[in-house]
Amino acid sequence: MIRVLLVHDECLVRSVLAEWLRQESDLAVHDTSWRGAPGMMRSVRPDVCAADLECADSYGIPPLGELCRPGPDRVRPRLLVLATANRPGLLKRAAEAGALGYVDKEGSPQNLLRGIRRIAEGERFVNDSLGFGFLKAAEMPLTRRELSVLSLAAEGASIAEIAGSLHLSHGTVRNYMAAITRKTGARNRIDAIRISQGQGWL
Amino acid sequence: MIRVLLVHDECLVRSVLAEWLRQESDLAVHDTSWRGAPGMMRSVRPDVCAADLECADSYGIPPLGELCRPGPDRVRPRLLVLATANRPGLLKRAAEAGALGYVDKEGSPQNLLRGIRRIAEGERFVNDSLGFGFLKAAEMPLTRRELSVLSLAAEGASIAEIAGSLHLSHGTVRNYMAAITRKTGARNRIDAIRISQGQGWL
Known part of the structure; x- marks a missing residue:
């Protein structure tokens, strides 16, 4: 059995x-x-x-x-x-x-x-x-770090909250968000979240 | 039968x-x-x-x-x-x-x-x-119009694109987004989308 x-x-x-x-x-x-x-x-x-x-x-x-x-x-x-x-x-x-x-x-x-x-x-x-x-x-384009940043953003966290959670500066979080938007081929932050959720990355 | x-x-x-x-x-x-x-x-x-x-x-x-x-x-x-x-x-x-x-x-x-x-x-x-x-x-708090605005935002559309699609001014779209964020008890626009998708409104 x-x-x-x-x-x-x-x-x-x-x-x-x-x-x-x-x-x-x-x-x-x-x-x-x-x-x-x-x-x-x-x-x-x-x-x-x-x-x-x-x-x-x-x-x-x-x-x-x-x-x-x-x-x-x-x-x-x-x-x-x-x-x-x-x-x-x-x-x-x-x-x-x-x-x-x-x-x-x-x-x-x-x-x-x-x-x-x-x-x-x-x-x-x-x-x-x-x-x-x-x-x-x-072909999943995002790094583990970028996924962490995007996951927090998808939960509604602000740049300041993401920076606080991950012990990063505000500028670094902004750079991550820009890289994520570029790498996912998204038009903006919300589009990057939509694309990543659709693919099951988040 | x-x-x-x-x-x-x-x-x-x-x-x-x-x-x-x-x-x-x-x-x-x-x-x-x-x-x-x-x-x-x-x-x-x-x-x-x-x-x-x-x-x-x-x-x-x-x-x-x-x-x-x-x-x-x-x-x-x-x-x-x-x-x-x-x-x-x-x-x-x-x-x-x-x-x-x-x-x-x-x-x-x-x-x-x-x-x-x-x-x-x-x-x-x-x-x-x-x-x-x-x-x-x-208890769904959003009007049909607000849902249309939020749906476009959730697809990654910018304020300008939403305004163009719905024949509204940029300021009106911003006002709708602010009302949506307040009514859903969200922290920001992304949070409003997350909450509304979770509830199956979008």
């Missing part, structure tokens, strides 16, 4: 997906929201964690780091993500967190079953249709 | 939800994305259209108006929406479009079956847990 933990923030969808997975005789399925996921990882110790990359909290950025922390036996959980090609920033985050599997939500649900079984054997699984998303992710 | 059209932008979730609904002997289920929905409404002529309010296009705002247009027989389609209490702007849009049913995605999938059968009889269906969302929707 493959122990699966399904992580999805919409209860209705999660329940139906879990019920659908339970029709497979080789799967033992638990399910939870992102908020409950780290706790369930510890209690269920799944062979595969299948997680939707859409997250209702923390401005839509799922806490992948918490999910992928090695257990007491130092074994890293095997992660499979449900993703779309048009949120390359989320694909990049999943790759950085060490996800083994990438199932395209624009494809057939059979991919999810194939992915779970492949990951359970310790192999990789990537839907071809996500290729363009990975290409875009590789 | 109740003819149901299921509208959801994620193919994987939509397929599994449709398969789950097809287990019910009284439902004949078709499914489509938001982009395909207006065409399917015309060809399927469903008794109930069950539509997820999350939309992948047009900045996340679903084209509810197109979905609810009366057919050649002048009969308005019966619409049931899958919603969450924390996007009151989307609830408000669904109510304005004349949706009869409101199923909470944070609740049990059985609500969807109950909702479909109720709506098919021409009755209303609202999950109690969405109550707070409707309350927040009723």
